Amino acid sequence: MSEHAYSDAERAAIYRVIGERRDMRHFAGGDIAPEVLGRLLAAAHQAPSVGLMQPWRFIRISQRELRGRIQALVEQERVRTAEALGERSDDFMKLKVEGISDCAEVLVAALMDNREPHIFGRRTLPEMDLASLACAIQNLWLAARAEGLGMGWVSLFEPQALADLLGMPAGAKPVAVLCLGPVTEFYPAPMLVLENWAEQRPLSEMLYENHWGER
């Protein structure tokens, strides 16, 4: 064991939160105390980022009417997604894919504008800005679970329509509508597994040695 390792209890808490984080679509209303929301956003802001670019921007949606308009955009895309799914369309429409109206807080996570000058680590892989934002969202997700709050990541929307709605500058891009708040209970497994929509694959299928496909 490394001398830098955390205590047994601390390590158990880290693995526990990773294992018990769930994407939540059912919320119990209520609210999030400002200091808790502050801790969650501070956790997000400590994420790693390519070239320390910190490309994340978070917009807190406090106007109820604006929340409704975001939900309408998501609903539009949900219907289009169902159409694109063909024979799985009916099953998809039965799934709950967002909790925008019931959650305590809605945050929109976006990539900043003017990202082109940032080429450190992005010259050949420009999508590393998105990877960095995803790291921030994951920090928020894990911190929320540790605080006893659920979070759902909603990516069913037309990005330009949401960017226009929120007055984003050209080049900025919304990536996630995050629903956050108290829940009655956390799903014991991914909801898409519980609903028989998808299956989880074992780690052993994703792990190779030396060359692709070699085990």
Ligand SMILES: Cc1cc2nc3c(=O)[nH]c(=O)nc-3n(C[C@H](O)[C@H](O)[C@H](O)COP(=O)(O)O)c2cc1C
């Ligand atoms: C990038 C990203 C986008 C997602 N978008 C949606 C979404 O639009 N609607 C939804 O219901 N779930 C969405 N999810 C949640 C996934 O369905 C969920 O993470 C997956 O089924 C595994 O479940 P778990 O997060 O509870 O482990 C998204 C997750 C990620 C990482």
